[in-house]
Amino acid sequence: MQEMILSGAPASPGITVGKARLYKRRRPMVSGRHIPDMDVEQHINRFNRALSVAEQELQDLIAGQDDEEAVELLQAQVAMLNDPDLKKRVELEIKQANRPADAAIDQVFGVYIDLMEEHQEGALKRRSLDLADARDRLIQLVNDNDDTREIPDDAILVAHELSPREVIEFSEHDIRGIVMDRGGITSHAAILARSMQIPTVVGVEEASKSIAANELIILDGNQGKVIVKPSTDTQKKYDDIITEAARKQAKIQQVCDKPNETVDGAGFTLRANIEFENELPSIERFCAQGVGLLRTESIYLHCDHFDDEQKQYTFYGSVLEHTAPHPVIIRLFDAGGDKLFNVAEQEQNPFLGWRGIRMLLDKKTVLKQQLRAILKAAGRYPGRLRILVPMISSLDEVAAVRKAVAIVQGELQKEGEEIDPNVPIGIMVEVPNVAIQARAFAKQVDFLSIGTNDLTQYLLAVDRGNERISGLYSQRHPALWQLIKQVADAGKEHSIPVSVCGELASDPAAACCLLGMGITELSMTPSALPAVKQALCTRGISDMQALASKVLESTTVAESEEIFTNF
Amino acid sequence: MIKEKVTIVNKAGLHARPAAAMVKLASRYKSDFFIHMYGYKVNGKSILGVMTLAAEQGAELELEIDGPDEKEAAEAIIELINDGFGEVYEEDE
Structure with missing residues (x-):
């Protein structure tokens, strides 16, 4: 029998091989008869009892969920009841x-x-499934027909369509993957499958009809393919892909399990740069020791107004909750003002313009709202939150931020909120004058974080987005390294931490050089962490120091490139 | 009574989660809240009613809010809708 390839939409990544189990929801039977008046009250009571049991079931599922989207979906189901x-x-x-x-x-x-079906088309199609699910559960409950679902363990589930609740229930039984006839990648089932990391392909028309029970199938959630009765060649190919992926993951795990130190025992700290809540699982996966840079722009770009203090507070709290006991460094809103306010004229040079702290100090309410949310979160998780101020270029700005923080803390205390009186305030080192005057700034702040992307662009006067000159942009430029060294030394002199949170930190050779200069805190995109850790763990600090001195002596990009390549 | 037209701006439309958020918000106010769409009127405090609208991105709704706190209620509800229900998820990766 020949293999058959079915296509659908890739709803949740991952590849898995297994036997197909067909799942079909049975619509509960409904009685047709009429009831005498004397039974009316009894039926009303039964209905109300079913409502409260169904709600309790959902609340139990909610209590066991830590994924926010899953919780929201389940809460919507509660709202229906x-x-x-x-x-x-x-x-x-x-x-x-x-x-x-x-x-x-x-x-x-x-x-x-x-x-609903009459009104819906396109994206909202299929959403009536949530209603059908609530209906069926209530009917089962009023009839005391507690038909527990037949749940196949360790199989690939093939279904016409699954409700959010079904996906959650099945996920507790170690199903390997999900194939659905219906649904798109934004259907509730798909959202949940992703959050629970169950490889899933949806919208595979006729899957539940053309796949027979117990047939061997390969589910490719990366490409949205289902291969039924795969040939030995195909099986071999996928076995190799799976082995390779498992090997990679095992290697990541192996690296993660090592202590954070060089072969000669010098310690270092690796953190993650993140922006969205759904990146939180990657912090654990790649063993980051907290968040070195939490970007906050997305909060604002999704709102038309700036007074959503509660939403911000919830977001910060959730990041802190998931990363305990490590620190979380929150960068104040770092964007150009032109994007947010109706500024009549466009700036000629937005990167040299009204952005970051320059804008925040003019827009006092925006700053205040963000500080309120941050400082409230700091009070709830004392000792873990640090504030990072972007686009600082003068000591006056540092003083102004400190003053704003003190005022907001005073207000919060008056309102009876807990605060963390020692919340550290640090600055981004990205404008070259700050790097040059690092000693003066180090006296006034609690930590320095070098943003190498912008620092390079300002230092070399190169817009990296401009193709004609982007060749001039290099984070291996000797001048950049000399500046970084000055900042590192200034930090040491004043005993404050210096970290690097730019792209540079995610380059393993550059990370070694940074450690060689005495910068022991690096933050990067989570997926880059294992390679950097591997590089730092397999070398000695003395070699890294030697690398740093050579790089500092180089005079051209070509020279420094060569030094890095030979390292 | 306040009547106001609004447009659904969030990508995923007025599905279960946004509907739940809107109903929850509306229920905090005393005023009655109805939504008109397709010449059809639903109770804005009933999630099932709101969901039957199946309003997608771009859909125009007319809100009708009537009661002692109608001004505050209208402001809050309109803000939630214009804000895309705070939808920050689901950019295809």
């Missing part, structure tokens, strides 16, 4: 039409589902 109109209408059906509870539920949900 608590819908005041639903309760009114079902009770009315029982009372006035003398329908039994199950038929009344079926009838009322039927009206909602029909209307």
Whole structure:
């Protein structure tokens, strides 16, 4: 029998091989008869009991979930059960039409589902599934027909369509993958599968009809393919891919498990640069010791207003919660003002313009709202949060930020909020004058974080986005390294930490050189962490120091490039 | 009574999560809240009702808010809608 390839949409990455288990939701039977008046009350009670049991089930699932999207989806299901109109209408059906509870539920949900399907098209198609799921569960409960789902362990689940609740329940039974006939990559089932890292392909039309139970299938969640009855060649090919991926992951794990020190025992700290909540799992996966740079721009770019203190507070709190006991360094909003406010004229040189702290000090409410959210979070997790100020170019700006922090802390205390009185305030070293005057700045701040991307661009006067001259942009430029050395020395002199959070830190050879200069804290995109750690763990600090002195002596990019390549 | 037209701006439309957020917000106010769409009127405090609209990105709704705190309610609800329900998830990766 020949292999058959079915295509769908890649909803959740990963490749898995296994036997297909077909899952079909059975629509519960509904009684057709009418009930006598004397039974009305009993049926209303049954319905209300079913509502509270169904809600409790969802609350239990919510309590066991730490994925925010999953929780929100389940909370939406709870909201459906608590819908005041639903309760009114079902009770009315029982009372006035003398329908039994199950038929009344079926009838009322039927009206909602029909209307929804009538109105929906495109993206929202299939969303009535959530309603059908709530209906079926309620009907089962009023009939005391506690049909626990037949849950196949250790198999690839093939279904016409799954509800959010089904995905969550199945995930607790170690299913290897999911194939669905319906759904898109933004369907609720797909969102959940991703958050639970279950390889999934959706929208594979006819999958549940053309795949037979117990057939061997390969599910390729990266490419959105399902291979039924794979040939030995195909199996071999996928076995190799899976082995390779497992080998990579094992290697990452191996590196992660090593202590953070060089072969001769010099320690270092590696942290992650992140922006979104969904990056949090990668912190654990790549063993970052906290967040070295939490970008906050996304919060603002998704809001039309700046007074959503609660939303910010929740976001910061969630990052701190997930990264305990490590520190989280939050960078104040770092974007050009032109993107946010209706500024009439466009700036000629936005990178040299009204951005970062320059803009925040003018837009006092924006700064204040962000500081309130940050300082409240700092109070809740004392000793773990640090504030990083972007685009600093003068000591006056440092003083102004300190003053703003003190004022907000005073306000919060008056409101009875907990605060962390010692929350460290550090600055980005990205404008060259700050690097040159690093000693003066080091006296006034609690830490320095070198943003090598912008520092390089300002130092070399190169817009890296301009193709004609982008060749002039190099983070291996000797001048950059000389500046970095000055900053590192200034930090040492004043006993404050210096870190690097630019792209440079994710280059293993450059990371060795930074450690050689005495910069022991590096922060980078999470996926770059294992390679950097591997490089730092397999060499000695003396070699790194030697590398640093050679780089500092180089005079051209070509020379320094060669030194790095030969390292 | 306040009547105001709004457009759904978030990518995923008015599906379960945004609907839940809106109903939760609306329920904090005393005022009655209805939504008109396709010449059809639903209770804005009923998530099932709101979901039946299946309003997608770009859909125009007319909000009707009536009661003692209608001004505050209207402001809050309109802000939530214009804000895309704070939807920050699901950029295809």
